[in-house]
Amino acid sequence: MIIGEANTALPDGFTPDPDEGARVRELDRAHLFHSWAAQDAVSPIPVAAARGRHFWDYDGKRYLDFASQFINSNIGHGHPKVVAAIKEQADRICMIASTFANDVRGEAARLIAGLAPPGLDRVFFTSGGAEANEHAVRMARLHTGRPKVLSAYRSYHGATATAIGLTGDHRRWDNDAAAHSGPNIVHFFGPYLYRSHFHATTEAEECERALAHLDQVIRFEGPGTIAAVVLESVVGTAGVLVPPPGYLAGVRELCDRHGIVYIADEVMSGFGRTGAWFAVDHWDVAPDLITFAKGVNSGYVPLGGVLISDAVHDTFRDRVYQGGLTYSGHPLACAAAVATIEAMRDERMIEHAAWLGESVIGPRLREIAAHHPSVGEVRGLGVFWALDLVRDRGTREMLVPYAGSGAENQPVNEVVAACKAAGMWPVYNYNRIHVVPPCNTTEEEALEGLAILDEALNHADKHVV
Known part of the structure; x- marks a missing residue:
């Protein structure tokens, strides 16, 4: 191919x-x-x-x-290289629990961490993007000891309880009523110049005013109560909204100022979708946590995960992380990820x-x-x-x-x-x-x-x- x-x-x-x-x-x-x-x-x-x-x-x-x-x-x-890798792995080990070390699991984590911004060197594997966002929020709350999470109205983060609560579009509505999915989740308006909430006429105005709005939301909610800001680096399902220059850097600065974890949802935008390994690469921004799935192995076998910064990882050096998945780092999925990343590089x-x-x-x-x-x-x-x-x-x-x-x-x-x-x-x-x-x-x-x-x-x- x-x-x-x-x-x-x-x-x-x-x-x-x-x-x-x-x-x-x-x-x-x-x-x-x-x-x-x-x-x-x-x-x-x-x-x-x-x-x-x-x-x-x-x-x-x-x-x-x-x-x-x-x-x-x-x-x-x-893709023949990925199909061959799945077949080869199936002949050797189809399934081994995440409590064991496994060669393709470790190699997939090494490759993925090597593609991320500096300082995100560890990977927690999930079965998909919604689970990745669930665990990223859980990690942020445990790391900070704070309950609230901010996310944008124009967003989609998955269909599990916390992920659908983070989601800003109308699919959240019935889920909020049925499953009470939204406790301690607050939504704000992200930048969207074509339909600006801030009456902006230029990208610079939209960036400045969207950041001022987010800053105000943080202040009104109480910075000491907010664990994380979750953002799709490029908003996907809700509109393919490319942030204006300076916006993601501004979010990074706000999070640093208030001790808030910055979670970049790259489930859809990662692994080449925007013409970069991760969309944050376009703006040279390093989040605290990056969630991924979808393109990591082209969906050939379900796989997702969370890239974890050193600071968040250090929280759990001596503290048990109370979270896990039966299929975390499934060997068939990880073999597909290794082959996918190699094929993307080679080609x-x-x-x-x-x-x-x-x-x-x-x-x-x-x-x-x-x-x-x-x-x-x-x-x-x-x-x-x-x-x-x-x-x-x-x-x-x-x-x-x-x-x-x-x-x-x-x-x-x-x-x-x-x-x-x-x-x-x-x-x-x-x-x-x-x-x-x-x-x-x-x-x-x-x-x-x-x-x-x-x-x-x-x-x-x-x-x-």
Whole structure:
């Protein structure tokens, strides 16, 4: 698998079989309970095969994966080096408890720590990103002896109890009512110049005023009560919001001033997504804790974790950390992580993702925006982009309302349906279409997907006032 070579032929051994596809779908609808969905509205496409940046249904239709599945297949599907590493590890040791030392577990931790900013030399492994955020918050609270955690309104941090409480979008609402997920969690507004909460007109103003707002929230909540500030380094699901220059450094300074732990959620933005190993690298900021998952092994086997600073680690030298997971550092997952990191290095995927964003995706999206009145703003880095869709560029009214449902979402649903019909699988969230292909997407594949999106946006334009 070499960047620059696209392979769209059917995978070896795959023959379209619509009858088998129907059976797979029937099994799903008879026995599966789907996440984030009203169950009677679910109608999944049965997927028969996947390779590179494509997957196929049982009818033989090919889809260009512009979603990287859940924005986690950063090296695409079926990378031979990673598949081989999983097979080799399975032949040797499939499972060994985290109380034992294990070669691939230690090597994965060494490699991950080596990619992080200086001073984050130890890794606590989890099975995914939500668990990583759960444990990071627990560590911060134990380290500081304080109860409160601050997080942004425009954010998503996972679906477990603490993680969904940290989450700022509407998915938190029912969970707050059902599970009381939000005790001692306080939300604030992060920077978002296009829809500025602070009436800013420049990035510098947005940065200054967003930091002043956070400082005020800290003061009103009581600095001595706050254990941590949790921030997605680049906000993902809630909008691909790239922070203005100086913002993350300002958050670091506020946390230092008040003895607050700075937790960078890099579950989605890490491992090449922004064209850097970690998104904080763009601004040369070192958090106290970094949470990761998704791209660490491209989702081939579930894995996440927390990178831990020396100061936080020292708290637990003689104090038991009361937390653990059966599958912490699972050997198959760690073998996949080692192979993924090595493949990304060998094939220069990080550099390629940065180039693809700067030279292909960003420029082409701005060209698309110029002739579609439904596109209000284009923003992103690397292979992490969003189009902010509007009904009116002047007022910036969202094409569909926040937390809308049913017919309210029809304009964006039309765009998504057109993309899928043309063989491109997109990501969308309310009034936004996200462009998040794998890091090793070729220029040809990127232009193919963007051409499909360009055509599909004609459906959004029909709803512009």
